[in-house]
Amino acid sequence: MMNKPWAESCDQNREPILEVIRPLFSESGSILEIGSGTGQHAVFFAQQLPHMQWHASDQSDYHAGISMWVEEAALPNVHGPFQLDVMQEDWPQIDIDAVFSANSAHIMDEKMVEAMFAGVGEILPHAGVLALYGPFNYDGSYTSESNARFDEWLKSRDPHSGIKSFEWLNSLARAAGMKLQDDVAMPANNRILVWVKDAE
Numbered sequence: 001m002m003n004k005p006w007a008e009s010c011d012q013n014r015e016p017i018l019e020v021i022r023p024l025f026s027e028s029g030s031i032l033e034i035g036s037g038t039g040q041h042a043v044f045f046a047q048q049l050p051h052m053q054w055h056a057s058d059q060s061d062y063h064a065g066i067s068m069w070v071e072e073a074a075l076p077n078v079h080g081p082f083q084l085d086v087m088q089e090d091w092p093q094i095d096i097d098a099v100f101s102a103n104s105a106h107i108m109d110e111k112m113v114e115a116m117f118a119g120v121g122e123i124l125p126h127a128g129v130l131a132l133y134g135p136f137n138y139d140g141s142y143t144s145e146s147n148a149r150f151d152e153w154l155k156s157r158d159p160h161s162g163i164k165s166f167e168w169l170n171s172l173a174r175a176a177g178m179k180l181q182d183d184v185a186m187p188a189n190n191r192i193l194v195w196v197k198d199a200e
Contacts, residue, residue: 004072005065009103010040013187017041017133018048020184020192021100024131028052028097032123034116035104036081037062039069045100046078055094056080086116091123099124102133105169106151109160114172121176124197130178132193133186136166144189169193 025031029052036042036056046054056066058081066081082092086108099120105113120130135147142148142163151163170180170193178195186192 002064002068004068005038007038007040010038010044013102013133013190014041014044016187017102017192018045020186021045021131022049024129024194025049025052025098025100028129030094030096030098031055032092032094032096032099033057034084034086034099034101034120036066037103039066039081041102042066042078042080043069043073043075046075047073050077052077054078055082055092055096057082057084057092059083059085086112086119091119094123096123096128097125098129098131100131100133105132105134105136106154106163107158107161109158110164113164113169117169117172117176117178121173121178121197124178126198128197129181130173130195130197132169132195133190135163135190136169136193137163138166140165147189166191166193170195 031052032055033042034057036058039056042054042056054077056070058066060083063081070078084092124130147163154161173195178197181196182194184192
């Protein structure tokens with residue numbers, strides 16, 4: 001029997017992320033999380049934000065671990081895991097108000113990131129929010145030495161992965177009908193980028 005998966009980084013970043021998304025999602029009733037990973041964030045945020053319906057999703061390889069967290073928590077407002085590979089043609093049919101994703105873009109290749117933004121643009125309603133957490137590069141440069149080392153490590157595992165450029169991500173968001181609303185500094189040289197669909 002497999003052990004319940006656990007990532008130290010999820011425990012370390014969950015409180016700072018919560019501080020940002022609590023007001024951001026205050027009017028949101030239903031959230032899709034892309035790349036739920038271990039399932040820790042899904043359970044924690046559903047516990048802390050009981051007014052929201054939190055929909056965990058990921059590729060099938062991660063479903064067993066996510067299910068262990070979801071079933072143990074037994075919360076009425078956390079659902080899934082739903083099957084979602086951003087490259088798949090048909091995304092889960094869920095009525096949502098917002099999308100959240102943490103530490104996903106840098107483990108994807110460029111085509112996957114492009115597919116993620118295009119897919120989010122399709123499923124978000126007017127005024128829907130996308131919040132993306134992770135490390136990003138600005139003006140072609142790393143924001144810290146630790147991010148540069150992290151990027152080197154990512155590329156050693158998969159040459160097509162790596163920290164993505166804020167400017168490129170913002171261009172993908174614009175092409176998908178979203179406008180940047182905020183860029184929030186987070187601990188450990190991370191950020192939360194916030195876009196809104198069809199913003200004026």
